[in-house]
Amino acid sequence: MASQKSDRLYGLFFFLVFEVVVFYLLRYLVSGMGMDDQYQAENTIVPNWVKAVTFILLYILCVLIAVVLVSNMVPSKHKGQLMSWVYLALAGMLVMLVAIF
Numbered sequence: 001m002a003s004q005k006s007d008r009l010y011g012l013f014f015f016l017v018f019e020v021v022v023f024y025l026l027r028y029l030v031s032g033m034g035m036d037d038q039y040q041a042e043n044t045i046v047p048n049w050v051k052a053v054t055f056i057l058l059y060i061l062c063v064l065i066a067v068v069l070v071s072n073m074v075p076s077k078h079k080g081q082l083m084s085w086v087y088l089a090l091a092g093m094l095v096m097l098v099a100i101f
Contacts, residue, residue: 007078015085022062023096030055030100048101055100056093063089 033051063086071082 008081011078011081011085015088018066019089019092019096022059023099026055026058026062026096027100029058052097052101055097059093059096 030051033054067082067086071079074082
């Protein structure tokens, strides 16, 4: 029981490190896109839409690469936890989208 709890804590730690690194990396990559002031008269949604879609696609690519790498490295007894982390990452992506704008 204690081993399972410590495994979950390790998983949470690595998940949070992954999320922070990917967020700052993608924020840097899409920093030139979009408009900072979204409430100006001549603003259109297109630049910010391109920034959002680029962020989503790159984020999903990072998650897929991480899933492939992790699923090959972890023992089979821990592979059941992998999809719960993926679902949590997709939910976290929505929070990151709000934070990036």
